[in-house]
Amino acid sequence: MQKFCTCSCYYTDNIFLEQYKLHVRFTSEEQFKSDYRQVLQSLGCATDTQYNAVLEKIHSEVERRRNLEMQSAERKSIIKETYKALHQHVYSLQESFLAPEFVEIVKYSLEDGASEQGLLQLITSEAAPRVYRFPVFTQDFCRDLVEELEHFERSEAPKGRPNTMNNYGILLNELGFDEDFIAPLRELYLKPISSLLYPDCGGKWLDSHKAFAVKYTLNEDLELSYHYDNAEVTLNVSLGKDFADGNLYFGDMRQVPLNETECVEVEHLVSEAVLHRGQHMHGALPITSGCRWNLVVWMRASRQRNRLCPMCNRAPTLQPSTGYGDGFTEEDAGLCVLT
Numbered sequence: 001m002q003k004f005c006t007c008s009c010y011y012t013d014n015i016f017l018e019q020y021k022l023h024v025r026f027t028s029e030e031q032f033k034s035d036y037r038q039v040l041q042s043l044g045c046a047t048d049t050q051y052n053a054v055l056e057k058i059h060s061e062v063e064r065r066r067n068l069e070m071q072s073a074e075r076k077s078i079i080k081e082t083y084k085a086l087h088q089h090v091y092s093l094q095e096s097f098l099a100p101e102f103v104e105i106v107k108y109s110l111e112d113g114a115s116e117q118g119l120l121q122l123i124t125s126e127a128a129p130r131v132y133r134f135p136v137f138t139q140d141f142c143r144d145l146v147e148e149l150e151h152f153e154r155s156e157a158p159k160g161r162p163n164t165m166n167n168y169g170i171l172l173n174e175l176g177f178d179e180d181f182i183a184p185l186r187e188l189y190l191k192p193i194s195s196l197l198y199p200d201c202g203g204k205w206l207d208s209h210k211a212f213a214v215k216y217t218l219n220e221d222l223e224l225s226y227h228y229d230n231a232e233v234t235l236n237v238s239l240g241k242d243f244a245d246g247n248l249y250f251g252d253m254r255q256v257p258l259n260e261t262e263c264v265e266v267e268h269l270v271s272e273a274v275l276h277r278g279q280h281m282h283g284a285l286p287i288t289s290g291c292r293w294n295l296v297v298w299m300r301a302s303r304q305r306n307r308l309c310p311m312c313n314r315a316p317t318l319q320p321s322t323g324y325g326d327g328f329t330e331e332d333a334g335l336c337v338l339t
């Protein structure tokens, strides 16, 4: 059994200041002041009170991150004991949930001699550079899954939120989707495709994931700011329900400066996936009516990220974790010792 880890930058880096739409790093008050005081001022954080409110936000976010694993495990166990599913069948992946076109492209990807060129002939469209759109689920399955997620939302069960940028949404591992749904979807279906499309980004070595559902409605979140994912390859499936606008947009890879980037809008039809490199910058435009639910799977390749943590851009400093952590692994140095 692999032992998955987190990078310690999780407690210092990529802290999102919603009010200023700014990601920051915090290691000490002096470092923070020298790195951000001016930038924050230019974004409207002018007074000491506003600045102190920012520091307060950062401290509480770091505290939240430190308690996250324990609280998540607690929620998971309460959900397991008390939550009654509406559609029990959606928790175990079956081929009947999948669109026939998706099954075909996976079948092709598993053939001897399958190539990127051959696969691209079967995929509906390349919506932006190396961003692919194709059907994944049936409409019936999308409807059942949304009904299940809404049933969970309405329940008394405790809820964890996917990340600091989403205030609504559901962590699917807490709800019990990891073992029999997301893991086989990644391993049996998405890895063969990603191996051909993204061999340079760890696509052949996907071995863990973080999966969640995101939700946008008029009284809650409307949009998602421009960001990259803590993932090598991301699957994003539109589940419905009815909504207007809310397209995804893609810029460039995270290494490219923003002023050299042109964004491309990508229409996302219900039941279709958008598959992209995790570090390809993107966001979601505001919806203007209705309710939009998406399934997002951040897929990780330990072989890739053990060398470079995409969040701090350094060799990761590993911290033990429960579950998949952030997809890093302790590599066994002493496996074949000759004496």
Ligand SMILES: O=C(O)CCC(=O)C(=O)O
Pocket: 214, 224, 229, 236, 248, 282, 283, 284, 294, 296
């Ligand atoms: O709302 C969406 O479709 C985008 C979600 C996303 O990019 C993310 O959660 O990482």
Ligand SMILES: [Fe+2]
Pocket: 227, 228, 229, 282
């Ligand atoms: Fe994302």
